[in-house]
Amino acid sequence: MSYADGFVAAVPKENLEAYKEMARKAGAVWKEHGALAYVECIGDDVPYGELTSFPRSVQAKEDEVVIFAWIVYESRAARDEINRKVMADPRMDMGTATPPFDGKRMIYGGFEVFVEL
Numbered sequence: 001m002s003y004a005d006g007f008v009a010a011v012p013k014e015n016l017e018a019y020k021e022m023a024r025k026a027g028a029v030w031k032e033h034g035a036l037a038y039v040e041c042i043g044d045d046v047p048y049g050e051l052t053s054f055p056r057s058v059q060a061k062e063d064e065v066v067i068f069a070w071i072v073y074e075s076r077a078a079r080d081e082i083n084r085k086v087m088a089d090p091r092m093d094m095g096t097a098t099p100p101f102d103g104k105r106m107i108y109g110g111f112e113v114f115v116e117l
Contacts, residue, residue, distance in 0.1 A: 001075075001112065001113045001114065001116060002036065002072050002073060002074060002075065002113045002116060003072070003073045003074070003075055003076045003078070003079045003110065003111070003112060003113060004070050004071065004072050004073070004110070004111045004113055005070060005071045005073075005079065005083075005108065005109070005110050005111070006068075006069070006070045006108065006109060006110075006111055007067070007068070007069040007070065007106060007107065007108045008054055008057055008058055008066065008067065008068055008069075008106065008107045008108075009058055009066070009067045009069075009101050009102075009103075009105065009106040009107075010055070010058040010059065010060040010061065010064040010065070010066060010067075010101065010102065010105055011064060011065055011066075011067050011100060011101040012061075012063055012064050012100070012101070013063055013064065013065055014063070015100035015101065016042075016065060016100075018100040019067070019100040019101060020040075022099075022100060023040045023069070025091065026038075026086075026092065027040070029086055029089050029091050029092060030071055030082065030086055033082045033085040033086050033089070034073070034074075034078060034081075034082045034085075035071050035072065035073055035082055036072045036073060036074060037070075037071065037072040038069075038071050038072075039069060039070050039071075040067060040068075040069040041067065041068045041069065042065055042066075042067060043055075043065055043066035043067070043068065046066050048060075054066045054068065057107055058105045058106065058107060059105050067101070072113075076110070076112070079110065
């Protein structure tokens, strides 16, 4: 079975185009290093729940959109090797640039796939 990294983040609407550009570049790097799929989605129907929700999970503000993303790999071992290569890739170095979102509010993790249709 494959392995997936998942992400949820809040991006200020004013930074959305910069985020999309960053995501396209990052996706190309991940795919080049062996990721099977790289997907980034903008929240369209993600209401602010009373107890839990995507917006609550990242403390999204009125002027932010929720991003839901995932990367698929052949296996956990492949993911670990690909991520090592991605993090060492000079194209991923933002230098002194400020990211277009608050990374402290991003939720992420690695997941074993158990259903794949």
